[in-house]
Amino acid sequence: MTTLILHHYPSSPFSEKIRAVLGYKQLAWKSVVIPAIMPKPDVIALTGGYRKTPFMQVGADIYCDSALICDMLEHVRAEPTLYPPHLKGVSRIFAQWADTTLFWAAMAYNLQPKGAAQVFAKAPPEAAKAFAEDRKAMTGGMTRLRPADATSAYRSYLRRIAHMVEEHDFLFGAEPCIADFAAYHSLWYTRVQTPVMADILAATPAVSEWMDRMAAIGHGAMEKFSAADAITIAHGAEPMPAGQNLLIDSAFQDDHGIALGSEVTVAAETFGPEATQGTLMAATRTHFTLRREDPRAGLVHVHFPRVGYVMRKVEAAA
Incomplete structure (x- = not known):
């Protein structure tokens, strides 16, 4: 069973969205309460720069943005569906x-x-x-x-x-x-x-x-968890191979002229513009995956949706 770790805080509206989805799908999850404002050193250790709330952790894979988290949870448990075919x-x-x-x-x-x-x-x-x-x-x-x-x-x-x-x-x-x-x-x-x-x-x-x-849907089965333990889990895990993570699509879609393996940044278009830098491991029709390393969290893959986010190539210093 996939261990889901939600990094959130109680009054965060987008966190309530995900808590309700977890309840709808009757999933068990671990709750890491994070600060509402900066500084967020434990958050940045996992995300590399992204500081919006919430994000979801599965081992050494970090899923940013509530829209992408919903896609991931649909893959974890397909029924009841969030996306009825019609x-x-x-x-x-x-x-x-x-x-x-x-x-x-x-x-x-x-x-x-x-x-x-x-x-x-x-x-x-x-x-x-x-x-x-x-x-x-x-x-x-x-x-x-x-x-x-x-x-x-x-x-x-x-x-x-x-x-x-x-x-x-x-x-x-x-x-x-x-x-x-x-x-x-x-x-x-x-x-x-x-x-x-x-x-x-x-x-x-x-x-x-x-x-x-x-x-009345509720929030599923929640267990309190510490940020330190979440970082320890990330450090002790291996990221899932690109294309085999908890997102459904895997085919490369090159809309930027940036090859896989390039050093890039990904940041939100508007709200929360702090960028995450890493090696581009996947660029599919729905998401980007960056590979990055942190002294505390170790090697992680950070996933972002395409919609609402911008990717830029990091130019080598002259």
């Missing part, structure tokens, strides 16, 4: 919208002063400032919605989701799919992490009922 295209497109457009509108709404005050109510005053500075560094040149515009957009999106779940128990039918998990986590943050902002949900009771059904 919804394979539309559910992925909806999920990508939910993980980006819906997420940013929801978070701009949630973290208005009243919501932010609730999030940091039990933390020292400097914690809110440190969090704001950390996220500012991650967003770089991104254009963020102003609170009033975010509120308008979020209300509209909630009405549209309501229209879908008034007809079915879940967004596209009687069972949840990837679209449900991608849409749920932003709304979960509103209801669970910033309940002072949750009155926006009152106008769409069908959405709240759908959220109750999603919450």
